[in-house]
Amino acid sequence: MHAFDVLGDPVRRRILELLAGGERSSGEVTAVIQGEFGISQPAVSQHLRVLRDNGFASVRAEGTRRLYAVEPGPLQEVDLWLERFRGFWDQRLDALATELARGRRQRRPNTEKEDTP
Numbered sequence: 001m002h003a004f005d006v007l008g009d010p011v012r013r014r015i016l017e018l019l020a021g022g023e024r025s026s027g028e029v030t031a032v033i034q035g036e037f038g039i040s041q042p043a044v045s046q047h048l049r050v051l052r053d054n055g056f057a058s059v060r061a062e063g064t065r066r067l068y069a070v071e072p073g074p075l076q077e078v079d080l081w082l083e084r085f086r087g088f089w090d091q092r093l094d095a096l097a098t099e100l101a102r103g104r105r106q107r108r109p110n111t112e113k114e115d116t117p
Contacts, residue, residue: 003078006054011037011047019057019070026059026066 007013011033018029030044048068051057055074059066 001050001054003054003056003074003081006050006056006074007078009047009050011039011044012051012056015044015047015051015068016056016070016075019068023067023069026068029068 007016014036015029015033018024018032026045026048029048030041033039033044033047034041048057048059052059052068055071057068058071059068061067
């Protein structure tokens with residue numbers, strides 16, 4: 001399965017967002033996903049399996065629990081692919097940063113004038 005096919009599903013993207021905050025048990029992931037998407041535990045397990053089978057997540061056993069974590073490799077590949085498109089928004093973000101800095105300078109009180117009698 002292609003990386004964008006994996007990431008194209010909103011449930012899998014949300015699972016990755018949860019895992020980006022650190023390792024989580026399958027029960028924790030399932031509880032959040034069921035609450036947000038209203039899908040069954042087997043459906044959540046299937047999404048976790050797709051992430052695992054495609055290298056986006058890893059799983060390790062801790063007693064009876066299964067702990068999932070993000071695997072950065074496939075995300076780095078997506079990032080490399082996106083690199084060619086960054087020029088479309090980098091200039092705009094730089095321009096926005098310049099305008100924000102101008103606005104801060106214009107709103108800043110002139111302390112030198114206040115200090116002189």
